[in-house]
Amino acid sequence: MTDNINEKEVTPEVIEDAAEQDAKSKVMKEKDIDKVSKKQLIMKIAVQTGLYLFLGIMAIIVLFPFYWMLISSVKTLNEYNSTVPTLWPKQFRWSSYAVAFTGELNLGRLFLNTCIVGIVSTILSLIVTVLSAYAFARFEFKGKNVLFAALLATMMIPGELFTITNYVTVSSFGWLKTYTVLIVPFLVSVFYIYLLRQNFMQIPNELYLAAKVDGTSDLKYLWKVMIPLAAPTLISITILKMMGSWNSYIWPRLVANDMAHKLITVGLRGESFKDMSGMVDYPAQMAAVVIVTIPLFLVFLFFRKYIMRGVSRSGIKG
Amino acid sequence: MNKKKNQWKAWIYLLPALIVLAIFTVWPIINTLRMAFSNGYTYAKELKYGAFSFSFGFENFVSVTSYQGFTTCLGNTLLLTVLTVPISTMLALLVAVALNSIKFVRKTMQTIFFLPYVTNSIAIGMVFMAMFTMIPGVKATDPYRSIGIINSIIEAFGGTRISWVNSDSSKAANLAVLVIYIVWNALPFKILVLLGGLQSVNKQYYEAAKIDGTSRFRTFWRITVPLLSPMIAYVIITGFIGGFKEYSSIVGIFGNENSGDSMGPTGSPERWNTMVGYIYQQITAQHHGDASAAALILFAIIFAVTMVNMYVSKKKVHY
Numbered sequence: 001m002t003d004n005i006n007e008k009e010v011t012p013e014v015i016e017d018a019a020e021q022d023a024k025s026k027v028m029k030e031k032d033i034d035k036v037s038k039k040q041l042i043m044k045i046a047v048q049t050g051l052y053l054f055l056g057i058m059a060i061i062v063l064f065p066f067y068w069m070l071i072s073s074v075k076t077l078n079e080y081n082s083t084v085p086t087l088w089p090k091q092f093r094w095s096s097y098a099v100a101f102t103g104e105l106n107l108g109r110l111f112l113n114t115c116i117v118g119i120v121s122t123i124l125s126l127i128v129t130v131l132s133a134y135a136f137a138r139f140e141f142k143g144k145n146v147l148f149a150a151l152l153a154t155m156m157i158p159g160e161l162f163t164i165t166n167y168v169t170v171s172s173f174g175w176l177k178t179y180t181v182l183i184v185p186f187l188v189s190v191f192y193i194y195l196l197r198q199n200f201m202q203i204p205n206e207l208y209l210a211a212k213v214d215g216t217s218d219l220k221y222l223w224k225v226m227i228p229l230a231a232p233t234l235i236s237i238t239i240l241k242m243m244g245s246w247n248s249y250i251w252p253r254l255v256a257n258d259m260a261h262k263l264i265t266v267g268l269r270g271e272s273f274k275d276m277s278g279m280v281d282y283p284a285q286m287a288a289v290v291i292v293t294i295p296l297f298l299v300f301l302f303f304r305k306y307i308m309r310g311v312s313r314s315g316i317k318g
Numbered sequence: 319m320n321k322k323k324n325q326w327k328a329w330i331y332l333l334p335a336l337i338v339l340a341i342f343t344v345w346p347i348i349n350t351l352r353m354a355f356s357n358g359y360t361y362a363k364e365l366k367y368g369a370f371s372f373s374f375g376f377e378n379f380v381s382v383t384s385y386q387g388f389t390t391c392l393g394n395t396l397l398l399t400v401l402t403v404p405i406s407t408m409l410a411l412l413v414a415v416a417l418n419s420i421k422f423v424r425k426t427m428q429t430i431f432f433l434p435y436v437t438n439s440i441a442i443g444m445v446f447m448a449m450f451t452m453i454p455g456v457k458a459t460d461p462y463r464s465i466g467i468i469n470s471i472i473e474a475f476g477g478t479r480i481s482w483v484n485s486d487s488s489k490a491a492n493l494a495v496l497v498i499y500i501v502w503n504a505l506p507f508k509i510l511v512l513l514g515g516l517q518s519v520n521k522q523y524y525e526a527a528k529i530d531g532t533s534r535f536r537t538f539w540r541i542t543v544p545l546l547s548p549m550i551a552y553v554i555i556t557g558f559i560g561g562f563k564e565y566s567s568i569v570g571i572f573g574n575e576n577s578g579d580s581m582g583p584t585g586s587p588e589r590w591n592t593m594v595g596y597i598y599q600q601i602t603a604q605h606h607g608d609a610s611a612a613a614l615i616l617f618a619i620i621f622a623v624t625m626v627n628m629y630v631s632k633k634k635v636h637y
Contacts, residue, residue, distance in 0.1 A: 047534070185342045300436040
């Protein structure tokens with residue numbers, strides 16, 4: 001297309017002609033540019049339509065399971081089991097949600113257990129993480145770099161390798177079927193320490209020296225200056241840690257599979273959701289799944305920025 | 319004086335973390351090595367005969383690798399990883415590029431594509447299971463009450479129903495469901511990372527390509543992919559690591575109330591067992607030596623794959 005325009009460039013031989021020719025070529029050029037931009041416009045529209053079509057289809061695929069979960073949870077068992085599935089419930093039945101709370105599943109208890117473990121482990125984990133990140137970011141001590149590198153290296157080891165020994169360890173401590181066993185072994189996350197240390201290091205040293213001159217103690221400086229400045233990272237850590245408790249399955253199932261300490265995911269997968277006749281009551285099951293899923297969605301909607309920031313750096317789910 | 323004081327202080331700050339790490343991270347590393355190389359190790363035997371009653375050797379590794387169940391686990395893990403990582407990476411790349419070239423409703427789309435990340439993989443696995451499962455009649459001879467939404471959609475388009483996850487399902491059908499679910503689950507993280515990379519690409523390259531009249535396809539392969547290669551390498555490496563540790567997605571789909579760790583359709587709970595699944599079985603069965611040996615093999619595989627990936631990306635990745 002660029003060639004086209006070049007061809008039309010005329011070199012006038014006679015001066016009188018020149019103006020005329022020039023005007024002519026200008027008109028032609030404009031015409032061509034019009035043509036080109038029209039073509040481009042059509043191309044652009046076609047490409048944009050294609051993009052939206054592709055994204056739309058992908059979005060439907062991504063959303064469909066959520067949609068199916070929601071509508072299934074309010075269907076009657078008969079409608080759910082009908083030969084022709086309905087895409088919108090003929091009649092809404094909310095009692096499945098009541099069943100999830102009152103039935104064998106005992107969602108209330110599972111919620112309570114998960115909240116206790118989630119909140120306590122998040123608070124303790126934050127304290128430990130802040131203290132360690134502070135030590136790594138602000139203090140000079142022998143072996144600091146070696147220690148930090150060694151900690152980072154442990155991140156490469158799959159968690160299952162630790163689980164074998166930890167299971168033996170917690171049994172010999174007598175911790176099986178307690179809250180402690182769900183909280184303490186995962187208190188320290190090298191990744192969080194790393195994340196927070198990077199954030200702490202960005203805070204200029206001058207602030208620290210100024211605080212020292214004013215006679216501020218290290219702890220006070222940490223509390224009054226460092227923590228407020230690193231608040232976004234701390235919020236990311238809090239949310240990721242809470243989500244981790246909510247989603248953890250393997251370890252809790254191994255060490256605390258009793259009703260008094262069971263966490264929500266373990267309870268959900270271990271429940272049969274059968275009705276009197278032994279049929280699986282899928283609406284009840286889906287209602288329970290909705291109840292487990294919705295809190296995560298709400299947290300996500302409110303803290304979108306913090307979650308995405310934390311996640312993009314980790315690659316760790318839960 | 320001041321420096322010494324600080325040294326002492328730093329260790330105080332680190333103390334809580336170091337105590338927990340020493341017990342639950344450092345000791346397990348040492349102990350796993352010890353257990354793996356102690357012939358026929360179990361914790362019960364150690365309690366009975368003492369820690370020094372085992373001879374050093376590779377017997378645990380031999381017993382693990384010669385056990386047929388383990389070969390199945392290894393094969394399943396490899397198959398799932400090799401299938402899901404390229405599919406999810408390609409799809410995520412396409413979605414990220416598409417998201418990057420639109421303006422209208424972009425934020426909404428971004429939120430939608432991130433949603434699978436903030437879900438519980440067991441819970442949503444149960445939804446996928448419900449979508450694919452066929453509900454039998456009261457008696458075994460009765461026709462199916464419901465063939466599941468996915469089969470209904472397939473039949474609406476003129477296809478034939480498939481037993482995806484029921485007890486009579488084939489391995490290939492199971493595999494299709496697992497791959498769909500794992501890819502669905504893996505997309506959000508990859509899209510997030512790749513989109514982040516795309517947004518930091520200098521717009522000048524695209525303008526230059528436009529002026530030269532480069533086709534979109536060529537622009538994609540010659541500009542987008544090379545500039546994005548560090549992020550692509552990153553999602554591939556983390557994808558491989560995640561793939562080798564696949565476990566809860568399978569439990570989400572196949573687990574049932576009788577054995578929450580069922581790794582296959584009713585009747586064949588071992589069919590889709592993975593490396594991690596095998597390790598947990600050995601822990602529950604108190605075969606700590608075998609579990610340790612398997613965990614070390616898993617670590618070795620992950621380590622090797624990561625190194626190969628890094629080596630390849632060093633050659634191919636443009637920084």
